[in-house]
Amino acid sequence: MLLASLSLAAAVLLSSCAGRSLPPYEKPITPAPVMKIRTTAYTHSESDHQKYAARNALGTQLQHGPINSAAADWSRFPAGTTFRIVATGEIFMVDDYGWMLAGTNTIDLYKPDGRSMREWGVRRVTIEIIQWGDVRQSYAVLKPREKYRHVRRMVKQIEDRYL
Template sequence: MPFRNLSLALSLLLFASCGSDVNLVSKERALNGKSSLNNKLTYPPNAGRYSTYEPSESLVTKGRSMPKDKHGMPLYSTERVRHVRTTAYHCSEPDHLQYGSMNATGTPLKYSNRVRSAAADWSVYPVGTVFKIKGMSQLFVIDDYGSALVGTGTIDIYTPNASQMKAWGRRNVEIAIVQWGSYARSAHLLSGRTHHAHCHQMYAAIQRKTGGRADTAAR
């Protein structure tokens, strides 16, 4: 893949806006939109900077024969190109304010023209995973999680305010993984949070997936 400036882009991960430490935001809100045809800009039509492109027909077709999560989306293993359900969140939501301006890694959430934060189940997308969304120029990095995401392949996209969260809504997109994150770091961060049910679930899933090696690598 032609991501020649990956090292430069990843260095921008140090810059950010606001976020959460332990993200427990409800993910079951959003706008449904109608998708367009022929790879044109997708829903909602007034999304502005959040315009994305239709997933390829071959990718969608392939996903129909794969195991599904509770949202009916494909469950992938090591594939780098994926058809993924996305939602959106922001740090000024009432149930998010208590977590301040930090994400689940202890750094501010990122929102720039080059790099933006996203949340996911860390046993599916380990912390530090970098990806692109078809139709957008930015890189996205997994540095947060949310209880409603656990057990699914859904990715929650960070937005800076409620208006832009609503503009994103809920949409299925095509992503390309640029760089996988670290299960070892994910396990290390989660190991001290297993009193939270969703953290325990992610931690246990990582241990199963790595045969317990993630804990060893993190020490």
């Protein structure tokens, strides 16, 4: 009986992952030197990030310090995009992406622990772009990963808008 229950639970879990929906598509914001955007926060110890440990989508270490890591839809904020949050002065560089960011204008800010992540929560902030990342380099990283739906969404947007 226990084995049957565990098998059923595993089947339900796997089927729910297979049917996981992408976030609703948002019309891209117009790139500008200063923008007001929605931000969220994440940390490497969240359950959906544990398999990557403290690594970003580029395969390097997530950063917290003078320049902090951030995740975004790379068709809107290409990898390497560096920005400053006006209210806090913190500087972030986009070096990661995530399922819930594909097709959205949200930027997810890396925090070193769960407490910092929860304290940030969800905020609309004004950012100043220091340097835009390279959309072609982002595309080169994303294209081989197209088997994932969120990556396919970003690749298609890059192809439609830039290539």
